[in-house]
Amino acid sequence: MLLFSCAGLHKTEDPVARSLEYQPWEDTPQPEGSAAYLGLGSYAKVLCTAIFESGREAKEAANNSGKIILAEEYHDEVAYQVNRERQQVVALLGDSLKRSATYHADQGCIIDRPGGLQFEPVRLKSGLPPADTQPWPMGDLVSPEGGYSRSLLDSALAAAFDSSSLTAAFLVIHKGEIILERYREGVDKDTQLESWSMGKSLTATLIGRLIHDGELSLDQKAPVKEWQTPGDPRSEITIRQLLQMSSGLRFPAHRDPEVKVPLAKLAHMYVYCDAINVFEFSVNRPLEFVPGTTGRYRNCDPLTLGYIVRNTVEAGQRNYWTWPQEALFDKIGIRRQLLETDPYGNFILTGFDYGTARNWGRLGLLYLQDGMWNGERLLPEGYAEFVSTPAASWERPIYGGLFWINGTGEINLPPDTYYMAGGGGQRTLICPSLDLVVVRMGHSEGAAFADTSLNQALGFIRQALE
Structure with a gap:
């Protein structure tokens, strides 16, 4: 009887150990191949x-x-x-x-994989008129903005396009208008550029659309069928915790101090390296931490949210692949944004997403306007505040709801700045106090120099706004 009671106590009070009863590590999908x-x-x-x-x-x-x-x-x-x-x-x-x-x-x-795709590709079409017939931000017609020091703006461009940084696009939006824009040779305003983890913030935006429409809520238990066996501690994980990357799911990454294996062999990066079902790979994980207690940057949380988006959209008899265009992009002037999938048709918005600098600028404006666009509310009131508020589960004030936060001053902008960030120095910076959105995009080989050149450019931008 005593042994039975102790076992019951253990199962009740140790969610991490208990999760292994429902998802044994030996049955958890692992990276395969050299x-x-x-x-x-x-x-x-x-x-x-x-x-x-x-x-x-x-x-x-x-x-x-x-x-x-x-x-x-x-x-x-x-x-x-x-x-x-x-x-x-x-x-x-x-x-x-x-x-x-x-x-x-x-x-x-x-x-590519043996057997080919497991879904039928879908052609997408924007319902918007041609961009060259509509004024910014619903279109691409931009009127020159005066009142800014040309020499300071030129200095910002020179810093942003330092040759070592491999900057591909630089865009500055002040008070809703484009005041500065330049592209690398071979790139223009219509070029879909590698955006990497800025797509995580796009995932937050798609979740925000579903919350606004009453189909999800921040503090509901995540509707993941794989976690719903009675007693499974993963059933306690909430949408909020997934957005704040504090689900506690075990998903090894290169930031783990004990990890000594090559990058591609880690679960966090493996989702970019093989022809797998990335949603299935992500949700079938045991816990490493008690949900909501430990913030750490892992692809499993936004991919689980992507799984929830797909299931929710399809439960409403809507087309998963066209829904982002219809529910979000067409509403804010984005005519094409490439959301790549795995062979099973799942969006890999943790990294395989491509957009123009202006597209990301529009998404930044949506948050700067607290989810409002042309008088229509697209995101819940206060959602921008939620994603830009430091998550309590993180040791430092650097992460919110799939957005990074300038809580330690690493970005040369005021402390209220929050931003989308991706590998290779991709940044969409949102600064409410300056009514400012800045987009910097570049190629990965210049990543080591990207932040320095961006911060130098931001210094000149701030002077130009004074």
């Missing part, structure tokens, strides 16, 4: 999108973007073949190891 094999998959995918969606020259894209996950030891050995007829990129290491990715139009490039 680091070379997996890195090659990401290389083929990134290069494929750069060529067939962004319109970049293959050699330039391979040098400046393709190797972001591929282990450095393979950088000089990797080769590629571009099949323009099939719209496919094949990446090779030696004579025996190769991976490929194929372009599927509005679902972008997808890593």
